[in-house]
Amino acid sequence: MTDILQPAISDYLLDHCTPADDVLRDLAAETREAFPDEAGMQISHDEGELLTMLVRLTGAKLAVEIGVFTGYSSICIARGLPKDGRLLAFDVSDTFTGMARRYWARAGLDNLIGLTLGPAVESVRALSSEPVIDFAFVDADKTGYPAYYAELVPRMRPGGLIVIDNVLRDGRVLEPVHESDVAVSSLNDHIVTDDRVESVMLPVRDGVTLVRKRG
Numbered sequence: 001m002t003d004i005l006q007p008a009i010s011d012y013l014l015d016h017c018t019p020a021d022d023v024l025r026d027l028a029a030e031t032r033e034a035f036p037d038e039a040g041m042q043i044s045h046d047e048g049e050l051l052t053m054l055v056r057l058t059g060a061k062l063a064v065e066i067g068v069f070t071g072y073s074s075i076c077i078a079r080g081l082p083k084d085g086r087l088l089a090f091d092v093s094d095t096f097t098g099m100a101r102r103y104w105a106r107a108g109l110d111n112l113i114g115l116t117l118g119p120a121v122e123s124v125r126a127l128s129s130e131p132v133i134d135f136a137f138v139d140a141d142k143t144g145y146p147a148y149y150a151e152l153v154p155r156m157r158p159g160g161l162i163v164i165d166n167v168l169r170d171g172r173v174l175e176p177v178h179e180s181d182v183a184v185s186s187l188n189d190h191i192v193t194d195d196r197v198e199s200v201m202l203p204v205r206d207g208v209t210l211v212r213k214r215g
Contacts, residue, residue: 004168004203017049024048024072027103031070034099041069043139043165044205048076051137051163054210055080058161060134064127065089066120066148067140071100077137078109087113088127090120091140120144124151131157131213139165142180145187149211153196158215162197168207 005013020028024045032039043051055063055077061084063077068091078087091097097115104110116123120140127133133155138148145164152162167173167188169181176185191199191211199211 004205004207013046014044017046020045020048023103023107024075027070027072027075027099030099031072035070035096038069038096041139043073043076047165047205047208048072050204050208051076052080054161054163055135058135058159060161061085062133063087063135063137064124064133064152066124066136066138066144067091068100068115069093069096069139071097071103073137073139074100074104074113075107075109077135078104078112079107081112085112088123089113089115090123091115091117092119093117121147121151124148124155127155129155131155131160133157134160136160136162137165138162142166142169143183145183146190149187149191153194153211153213156213158213160213162211162213164209164211166206167201167209168203170206173207 031042051073061082063081065074065077065087068074068089074087074089081087094117104113121144134157136152156162167184169184172181173185173188176182197211197213199209201207201209
């Protein structure tokens with residue numbers, strides 16, 4: 001395990017971005033209480049604020065999220081969309097997303113978010129092949145990352161943005177052994193050679209790659 005940030009710096013970062021409201025604070029707390037072993041899958045608040053800002057900066061109206069968990073990132077993405085925007089959320093767990101649904105409603109965003117349960121790669125393949133997606137966030141099973149990327153890129157509009165989480169794998173991408181780390185490392189290498197896109201990898205939490213489709 002490699003810590004990118006010292007704990008004091010991490011706290012400082014969280015203290016110097018737009019603070020979480022009651023909805024996000026309560027969701028984070030309930031997630032920790034209900035799913036203590038899985039709570040680490042939830043994004044940090046500063047990353048959530050980054051997602052909201054990126055959605056707004058790209059002017060996105062149609063967004064896709066692969067990997068919902070309890071819905072924190074969904075709320076952050078949906079809050080960046082206009083009133084006539086749409087977030088297509090894909091996950092496999094009815095248990096985790098049951099909590100997400102409650103908090104989407106509490107946040108007044110359930111009318112913007114459509115949830116599909118099932119293998120995400122099949123859900124994305126079922127979408128139109130036309131390049132109409134403005135924004136996508138990938139934070140799901142790491143072995144599926146290459147397939148998710150392959151399905152998303154052709155469906156992104158020119159200038160569309162894909163945000164990929166956990167691209168450093170706690171530093172294990174430097175010497176990947178586990179299949180999840182190998183998959184992420186392989187995708188990282190592929191992205192920088194993919195002439196359809198331009199990208200930048202940022203040391204945000206466990207690493208975030210921004211991938212913009214050329215055009």
